[in-house]
Amino acid sequence: MSSGNAWFRNYCLRKSLNENSQCTSAYRKSGSFSNLTFVAFCYAYFIIMWDHEIKAMASSHAIIASSVFMATVLPAVFIQGFSVYGTHLLWLYSVTGAVSVVNIAVFWLLGISQPTKKNTLGYKLSRLVRSCMYLLLSCLFYHTVVVLYGAPLIESALETFSLAVLLTSLTTLRCLCVLGPNVQAWIRVFSRHGAMSVWDTSLQITVACSLIGAWLGAFPIPLDWDRPWQVWPVSCSLGSVVGYLTGLVVAPAWIHFHRKQLTYKSK
């Protein structure tokens, strides 16, 4: 799994090395900088390069966030009587679809996902099949967990499963996009020293935020306020989406402010 990230980092490193050499040559040409300034310059350049990754992440996150926004707004234009509470499942599916499609597209275009060692069609197919299987399993897993946490078992099974699908699209799909269908890698990412790139860190943050959001979303359900958003599973799905959006915003910012502490070692 990590070979992909290693590759990506090598690529970046190579690129930054090139740029560094460019800057060195620039320095030699001008010859007017002091040694100190040169170091500072290179450091600044390194930060800019570092920032390059963060910028890519920020823009991709912005795209994903706007897709959630569009998935809420656009159907309201086309479909009569569409609302987040009233036709909640519809909204949920539209968000799920939008997030899935945009996530896959963004990560495919960025090339974050694991480059295949074998480029054969059969291998690709088996990866695809495995990914689909993981998605399905993750839906079932989330469904079970949500039921164990107290969701009704039979009555609103469709709603519960829709929530599980939403959670899958917010968490598992992203894992798949970043790490590929490799459960070992997924398990390892979620530990203190498990992240091996900024993308792994952002994955940690967004997944944690979505799950915590869904968890917090369960809190208002027992209250007797009789609000439309207290109906199962509106508050939980809203909570997870809000948590996800928070994660999308927080991840680049957090990485930006902690960039000095973050050291990734490749395996």
Place this chain on the structure above:
Amino acid sequence: MKRLPILCLLLWLCALFYVGIYLFVSGFLLVRLEVNRTSACDDVLQPGGQQRDFCGAKPRFKRTLLLIVDALKIDFARYDPANKTPRPYENKLPVLEETTSLRPTHSRLYPFRADPPTTTMQRIKGFTTGSLPTFIDVGNNFASSAILEDNIIHQFGQIGKRLVFMGDDTWESLFPKKFQRSLPFPSFNVKDLHTVDNGILQHLYSTMVGDDWDVLVAHFLGVDHCGHRFGPDHPAMGQKLTQMDGVIRAVMERLQNDTLLVVMGDHGMTDTGDHGGDSQKETDAALFLYSPTPLFPGPPSQSEPEVVPQTDLVPTLALLLGAPIPYSNVGQVLLPLFPEAQVQGAVAGLSQLEALWVNVKQVNRFLETYSSMARDIPPESLAALQAHFSRLSSAYLASSPASSPASRQELVESMQAYLTAVRETCRATWARFNPHKMAAGLVILALACLLCFMVSQASGALGAGGRGLLTVPVATAAAFSIVCVCVCVCVCVCVCVCVCVTVCVFLHACVNPTSFYPVSKVEAKHWSGSAHLLLPPLLVAGLRCASLLSDSYVIAEGRVVTFLLLSLGLYVPVRLHWDGHLLPPPHDPQKPPAGLLPPPPPPAMVRRESYVLLGCLGLLVGGAYLSLSFHACREEQGACTPSPFLSPLARMQDSRLKNLHYGLSLGALALWTHLLRRWLRHYGNLNASGGAVLAARWALPLAAVGLGLNWAVSGTPEGSFRNLAELIGAAQVALPRALYALLGLAAALLWADPLTVFLKTRGPATGISPHAELQHLIPQIYQRMRRSLEDSEQQLAAGREVDTRPAVEAYGLGTVYSAPLLLLCGLLGLGLLLLHPEGMAVSFLLLLLEMAALLHIHASAITVLSLPPGDFSVPWTPLVLWALASSQFFHATGHLPTFSSIQWGAAFVGFPGGHSGTLLPATLVALNTFSSHILFAVACPLLLFWPLVCEVRGGAGGGGAAGQEEGEDAVMEMRLRENPQQFSSALLQLATRYLTVLGVQVLASVCAAAVLRRHLMVWKVFTPKLMFETCGFLVSSVFLLVGVGLVLRTDLAVGRWFRRLLHADASR
């Protein structure tokens, strides 16, 4: 090992909690005894004392119409023509003002002052009995809320009045079957402004016109609900009041001459529309009296009362309608309604003096009866009242109709003073929150929690550093505690707070200099680390406490607790994984071996521990989920069906289902017994011949068999075996009693001889290899122990060689502490199960499994973390989980924090004929209600032992490579004997931490009751919750002390055993 200081300190902490709880509860809960006597027509209450049929005289009014507008505040009823810009609730009832000014002899408007608690149900009780109802009217049966005290509705019924009721359905539950015709409408939904009112209006006018009623009660709820929903300052309130204005007008038009109209509010409301408390806005309602015939002798005069207490309505109505005054009434008649002197030949009825005299005699009779039943009225004021009454009595009998008006006036005033004095005395005793006591209780509780927390944090340092440091504060604390408790209970509250503060500070100062604050850097690091680790369990505990402040969460408590339990349970492996403890660490050649840290555990062990952890987590989650199906239902929970396991077998109709339930329960029972025995056998605790082993071998299975038989007997439907009926009846008495005796005997045996160690001597070279027998015994332990003991105590006699001696095997020494504890748990569990419906056996089994899962999760986490040896302290997370699980199983054994859900059947297990005393049934019901608290509290010290018990698994699983260290690893609980200092500090820490977690919950519930004492749901949700929480805490703390005591008792026995062994060895 310090036994006495630990017990003393724990006792003192508990006592501090108890004092706090007692103070708060005595300031918050108002207690009154109910007098279950009724007045009758032939009571000797007549003026002058001559016998006369009281009810036979022609009353002044034949009929009365009671129009109750819930929460009709006096501000709503006043009319101010000068007010040009009235607020929505002002000037909306002009009819009252118009009538009183136009027809002053026909009508009056008074402020009508209610007594706290100002909730509708208590108020209805108040103005029908004429008494001051408190939260707990002792003698009231909790199961139904019907008023058993004498009341005016009952009296009206007795003298043959035809009663009709419409409106708030609370009346229907308070006065079942008292009304000839009743039209109740649901009052529960506070958001519904119109159902009750419109329902009344549909029937009110048609009923009025008809002639088939004498007393009509109509209770409108719209104004109250409008206040709750929108507050008084809202246009909806204006509309509602205008509607009420129309109603009053329409009713007055239809009134006939012999009818008295009473329009009244039962209480007021605050500016936010709430009520329940004792502020003037809540207590001051409106009272409007009207009759088409002249009611008053003249227009309002100077002598008119400014405010009418709510209790005064009852005697007035009773005398106006010719009924006896209810027995428990403490109100006085409303004098302006009675003529000053007896008018000959008129239908006016009693004169002022006569009416007052009847009233005074009745109140005096009540006072005598009450003071003979209860002692809560201060004797000096009682004596003063008695003296006043005898003066009055002689003065009244001496007076004659011909005496001068001045002397009559004097007598009237004296009588009024007497009645007011009685009322005030009663009110001071019954009907007032005591804010000082409440505040003091809160402060002491908070202090106790803080102190508990500090002791728990300090005790770790105590074990490491201070020798004898503990004794000084404990001794002083014990001395202070006695003073403190005495002072609190007897005299004064302020002193008590001061004493507590000083004790707290004193203890702090005693412990402080060396141990409170981290001294070295290592300790500082440890401190901060523990503070960091504290966060999520603290968050969950905080959420749990916060949930007690909201009525919705209290109603849904069972699910909320399960949710939190699962969340915290899932957090444990997530956190361990995040810290990289769950996956075997990859080989890292660059990393230098850390010198300070202990070596990381071997990967195989880590992997196995993580599987155990995950498996136990699955068990925990599954158990918690299944336990949800044993819940009962509150009445507030709409769509909810109580668990089918809650109904006893005898009530079940379908025989197949019955057999299925019985089989399931039997299976659970058998599994419970089997698991316990298997565990004991596995660790070699069943080989000895002591009392505890006897209990485990025979009492446990015998009790289980007896329990199964008892279920079969009690489950047989009545009349199915006619010729065996007598036998079955006898068995229903004998079996449970025999079980009580058996379990009691077993517990006594266990306490007398808690050792479960079997000693076996064998030749030096023979015997099986220790590996083969490891499952059953820990042979090397004794060797090691003896060696270490000899090293320390018999330095001089160390000349002899070890190898020449016969080796000695000690079975069950590794679990010497946990075995009796677990056994006690098993015995208690069987006893408590006896008090429950049969189906709860499954829930009890789940409880046992969940307990085991929690213990294993804790043990695995400790093993994986690989803490330094000698650190036995139990972190917060498992303790919070433990406390959550105990609340969870409170619900999962079919209990709820409401009075109606108490399983009264438990009092009759083994006593089908009832009881003579109250202590025994109360104990049985308490044991039934708090069974999960009891089990979890007794088993709490297991959290300390379990990582050590699981240690042998770690050693054995290490494979051949770890064989050399087998002897090192398999010491299990003997580690605690090796470090008595750490053992005592860890035990103290465990107990204080558990007390802290429980105490904080009590504190939260107390805060909820204190802060929300004006809340709509205070008497329905928060107060019952408070009482259950505090009682649960009492039971938990007592049984925690029992558990800790058993551990200390075992330690004592083990010490003696070792000494005896050494002695025997030396003498050989």
